[in-house]
Amino acid sequence: MVVIVDTVSTTQIRPRHPEKAHRPDAPPSPSKPDWIRVRAPNTRGYADTRNIVRENGLVTVCEEAGCPNIGECWDKKHATFMIMGDTCTRACAFCNVKTGLPGALDASEPEHVAEATAKLGLAHVVVTSVDRDDLADGGAAHFAKTIRAIRARCPATTIEILTPDFLRKDGALEVVVAAKPDVFNHNLETVPSQYLSVRPGARYFHSIRLLQRVKELDRTMFTKSGIMVGLGEERHEVLQVMDDLRTADVDFLTIGQYLQPTRKHHAVKRFVTPDEFKGYETVAYTKGFLMVSASPLTRSSHHAGDDFARLRAAREAKFG
Numbered sequence: 001m002v003v004i005v006d007t008v009s010t011t012q013i014r015p016r017h018p019e020k021a022h023r024p025d026a027p028p029s030p031s032k033p034d035w036i037r038v039r040a041p042n043t044r045g046y047a048d049t050r051n052i053v054r055e056n057g058l059v060t061v062c063e064e065a066g067c068p069n070i071g072e073c074w075d076k077k078h079a080t081f082m083i084m085g086d087t088c089t090r091a092c093a094f095c096n097v098k099t100g101l102p103g104a105l106d107a108s109e110p111e112h113v114a115e116a117t118a119k120l121g122l123a124h125v126v127v128t129s130v131d132r133d134d135l136a137d138g139g140a141a142h143f144a145k146t147i148r149a150i151r152a153r154c155p156a157t158t159i160e161i162l163t164p165d166f167l168r169k170d171g172a173l174e175v176v177v178a179a180k181p182d183v184f185n186h187n188l189e190t191v192p193s194q195y196l197s198v199r200p201g202a203r204y205f206h207s208i209r210l211l212q213r214v215k216e217l218d219r220t221m222f223t224k225s226g227i228m229v230g231l232g233e234e235r236h237e238v239l240q241v242m243d244d245l246r247t248a249d250v251d252f253l254t255i256g257q258y259l260q261p262t263r264k265h266h267a268v269k270r271f272v273t274p275d276e277f278k279g280y281e282t283v284a285y286t287k288g289f290l291m292v293s294a295s296p297l298t299r300s301s302h303h304a305g306d307d308f309a310r311l312r313a314a315r316e317a318k319f320g
């Protein structure tokens with residue numbers, strides 16, 4: 001790893017996670033097994049995608065969250081756009097996105113996202129965001145504007161959104177659902193017993209209710225959620241999360257391995273084996289999910305376009 005320090009600018013260097021600076025280093029994580037390793041991104045397709053992102057002044061969760069699949073996805077010109085800035089109002093213990101007071105919303109951002117979607121030729125686009133607890137609607141209207149801008153510029157492109165929980169933002173969810181994304185994703189991230197240490201700003205059953213409410217507002221909309229494993233959860237807790245999500249009529253479940261961004265973040269308790277992931281996938285299908293992606297490198301947006309096609313086919317096969 002190379003660290004570049006600006007020795008010319010007079011601006012004081014600010015650590016990426018100042019809110020975590022006071023925390024003691026987490027215990028060392030176990031050594032990464034062979035199945036979790038990926039190649040460094042260095043292809044022409046990766047460079048082309050990066051250039052399009054830069055030219056449109058966009059932020060991607062691929063970079064901000066340090067996704068291990070960035071090389072594969074960007075080589076195929078797939079990217080997940082992160083709207084409303086690169087600074088989150090929360091400080092989840094697992095997340096590599098910066099925390100702090102975000103700046104004002106960029107009114108031109110929805111059009112820039114639509115432009116990049118067109119340039120990349122995306123058949124399926126994923127749009128996520130930082131948490132914006134500072135905004136009265138949590139950024140719901142900005143999500144809706146982005147969805148509508150993509151629809152206007154790329155009418156054939158299907159749209160998947162990965163939203164915050166809109167905690168204490170009455171009416172926000174309704175605004176987003178009314179904009180008609182094809183897939184509404186909101187991740188639970190972990191099991192309830194880990195929320196206090198992993199996701200302290202969120203509420204597990206609020207997130208479950210959010211997903212349930214989407215289906216109440218629009219029965220045709222696909223819903224999706226995901227968790228990480230390796231944070232200290234027990235198997236029976238993962239199975240209970242599956243049951244809770246099915247109670248909310250969620251269609252698609254993703255399960256992936258947690259990877260620690262820095263020593264100040266939550267420790268990796270263990271690396272879950274591919275066989276265990278396969279077991280989770282099998283159980284999840286028996287519980288009624290239309291689509292399940294469970295593997296060490298599974299992430300919410302990984303293979304999202306191909307997965308959406310299979311998700312739609314699964315619904316048609318089941319319900320006609």
